[in-house]
Amino acid sequence: MPEHTPAVRRCPDCDGFPVVAIGIGGRDRHGHLRTAAVHCPACHGTGTVTTRPVLARAGR
Structure with missing residues (x-):
């Protein structure tokens, strides 16, 4: 049975x-x-970037 692997975001500057x-x-x-x-200066040589948490705007 295949395992679910989390999606990895590639660095947009170096494209992985x-x-x-x-x-x-x-x-x-x-x-x-x-x-x-x-090394890529944006991802520091990892090839991936972390996802930023999305700020939810709530109000009237």
Whole structure:
């Protein structure tokens, strides 16, 4: 029987791909490309965002 898994909201800025490798140019002495891992600033590298509670407006 399948289990119910909660829906996860993807980060709208990175669309679920929170870490990318950016080439910084050149090669090291072994011939490998030099890269830097960069994290999404909106989700801090998790790929998901938390849902904000909705404020209910009640009144007359």
